[in-house]
Amino acid sequence: MKRRIWLVVRGVGPLLAVLAALIGVPALLAWLITGGPLSWYHFLIGVGVAVLLILGAGLVLGWALGKRLKGD
Secondary structure (H helix, E strand, O other): OHHHHHHHHHHHHHHHHHHHHHHHHHHHHHHHHHOOOOOHHHHHHHHHHHHHHHHHHHHHHHHHHHHHHHOO
């Protein structure tokens, strides 16, 4: 049981770090560009950019896998 929990923690930790970076970096860049206090507006920009990056990467991966599996 302990081993399973440790495996889950080892898997979830890096995924949360990548998600925080995907949201945090665009939010901080928006804050630096617009200035003023850090607010929900900047967080929403970070979430939007993260969603667009994940969707774009998913589309590219799906296209590449489809092309590879079709044999083109």
